[in-house]
Amino acid sequence: MDLLIKIIKRFWIINCFGIFVLSACTPASSQEKLLTSKEGNFSILMPGTILEEISTPQKGINNRNWTTLKNESIYSVTYSTFLQQIAPQRIPKVLQILMKTANKTNFIDGKQVSQSSINQSGYNCQDFTLMGKPSTYLQEEIKKKGLNINNKLLYQRSLLCMKNNYAVEAMIITPSSEELKTNGASFIKSLNFKS
Template identity: 60%
Template sequence: MNLLTNANKAFHIIAYLGIFSLSACAPASSQDQVFTSKEGNFSILMPGSIVEEVNTPVKGITTRTWTAIKGESAYTVARSTFAKKIAAEKFPRILQALSEAAKKSNFVNGKRITESSVMKNGYKCLDFTLTGIPSPSLQAESKKNGININSKLIYQRSLLCMKDNQAVEALVLLPSSEELKSKGASFIKSLNLK
């Protein structure tokens, strides 16, 4: 259970790091660019300039996030490395708990629109979409960085994947269901795990 608690804490930090790093972002370029992690275990198509945040929030878990901002949307990819290998049979329970944690931490009365389990290049993944009014903490961080999402309905699409001692997540926060279907879907689809 300690691992699940630590993973839950890490997810809260992953979800917020994308917004926290907004202040450090350079203006987004209009060109999409392929980003590959230094470790080479994933690549993704990012829409604009990227910032890397390095954080060790929880004992035994190191998290790095990369974020691009385009308009009122935040595109984030995060990689967490756990000090110990996680048993594969625990992945479904951990992924489900992390999805629930995202709903509770990012939204006030958040709602799950879709959720499905998928395998991607040997990773066990959970693909989920959430919507709702942003939580006060998410609103405050956005406001600090010039994005007003107060009382606006926003959408989150995430692909959270686990293998051995690591988790990789592609997460996008969007202001409309139309962007969710187009830009959100293409961002999630561009995640290439190795």
């Protein structure tokens, strides 16, 4: 179990870092674009110009990230595959670990605002919202991209879904509670898995 927890924590940190690696400061258009992943068997509406990165396999995890920047907000979706399948009964615990890791990695004294467990097309999912002051790590990564949101209160909403040996996470990080409630909510709700 310890090895699984280490792999899962590495998965989240790689995903989070992947957002910033590929998020060059390309201005996002206001048009939504339908992103369809055949490998991941999902689609999602993303605002603006989509940047894509396929990371090299690390510690048994392959990631593919798509990101857009809109105003001061980061929209991201990540498709990850693991070398080993995760037993269905363990997925809820793994999702909880990932949520806690996100809070500790991104925020100083972060607060979990909401959380709900859902099943979407056979995927076990956690829909959660976190808030807090950005961690030093998050501040540095955001600053590299030219976004001016250091030391502001930030919100993160994620829909993290797992099935078999893969995971899909749609995530928005924003300093605007209004952006989170409107565009962020519609972004998260647009994640659709093919049957």
